[in-house]
Amino acid sequence: MKKIILAAILCAVLSQAASAQTGRKGVRISMEELSVQNGENLIYGKVFFPKDEEKHPAIILSHGYNGSHSDFIDDCRFFAQNGYVAYCYDFCGGSTRSRSSGRTADMSLLTEKSDLIAVINHFETMDNVDRSRIYLLGGSQGGLVSALAAEEVPQKVKAMALYFPAFCIPDDWRKKFPGGSAVPESLDFWGMTLGKDFLSGAVSMNVDEATGRYGGNVLIIHGDSDDIVPLRYSQEAVKRYPHAKLEVMPGERHGFSPAAAARARKMVLQFTESN
Numbered sequence: 001m002k003k004i005i006l007a008a009i010l011c012a013v014l015s016q017a018a019s020a021q022t023g024r025k026g027v028r029i030s031m032e033e034l035s036v037q038n039g040e041n042l043i044y045g046k047v048f049f050p051k052d053e054e055k056h057p058a059i060i061l062s063h064g065y066n067g068s069h070s071d072f073i074d075d076c077r078f079f080a081q082n083g084y085v086a087y088c089y090d091f092c093g094g095s096t097r098s099r100s101s102g103r104t105a106d107m108s109l110l111t112e113k114s115d116l117i118a119v120i121n122h123f124e125t126m127d128n129v130d131r132s133r134i135y136l137l138g139g140s141q142g143g144l145v146s147a148l149a150a151e152e153v154p155q156k157v158k159a160m161a162l163y164f165p166a167f168c169i170p171d172d173w174r175k176k177f178p179g180g181s182a183v184p185e186s187l188d189f190w191g192m193t194l195g196k197d198f199l200s201g202a203v204s205m206n207v208d209e210a211t212g213r214y215g216g217n218v219l220i221i222h223g224d225s226d227d228i229v230p231l232r233y234s235q236e237a238v239k240r241y242p243h244a245k246l247e248v249m250p251g252e253r254h255g256f257s258p259a260a261a262a263r264a265r266k267m268v269l270q271f272t273e274s275n
Helices: 002-022 069-081 109-123 141-152 169-176 196-204 231-240 258-273
Strands: 029-038 041-050 056-062 085-089 129-139 159-163 186-189 192-195 217-223 244-249
Touching: 029 069, 029 085, 029 109, 041 069, 041 109, 056 069, 056 109, 056 141, 056 258, 069 085, 069 129, 069 258, 085 109, 109 129, 109 141, 109 196, 129 141, 129 258, 141 159, 159 258, 169 196, 192 196, 217 231, 217 258, 231 244, 244 258
Parallel strands: 056 085, 056 129, 129 159, 159 217, 217 244
Antiparallel strands: 029 041, 041 085, 186 192
């Protein structure tokens, strides 16, 4: 009997040690809808957080083109279970499924940057957020927008992680409208109506000048089979930043497989914990 009891105690100790190494799994978390005002627009999102009275680091997750907050629900749960206040939201006019205000025809890279900065500013005021540890995580167009926001408010962003960031957007649109000529008032693209502000802004943007000065640590995770955003854009991006690292996902395309997404979340957690 004594051997059985000792074995049970040993198993419990080893289990607790393993839990400490893999993160705070099993932490009780809550989810609430949270809307943030940005001028006349209202940004809709969901915030996930540990159910306690402590202050926690925060991570703000920004979706890609014609995406929504729901694209990052699993990520938010993961980070909340590991002690973070995690927020996924809809860009204003950023999707045909957006629950935020605004039309897709009024959305641009700069309006999305403004939305993200409004969210960052709001998170600085939250009672359960450690304002000295606010992290950004963006995917695809949301990755580019996160990079743009970090340039504008670098003192508010502790570090930044990007999934297959769409630094290619300006080049892609310049191919469609060489020299910025004949940019239409509106255009239907990939199931969404874009306005002239998005198109002309994308055509005129110089990514090399608009990004790369942010001095915090940057982690970029990108698949080597991405046929939407070629890997070379992330390879070039890490050279622009003073403190950046690129993790390449073999065989992954634009939008990670479930297994790769799980690996990416763990990479980001390790990254934020070390920053």
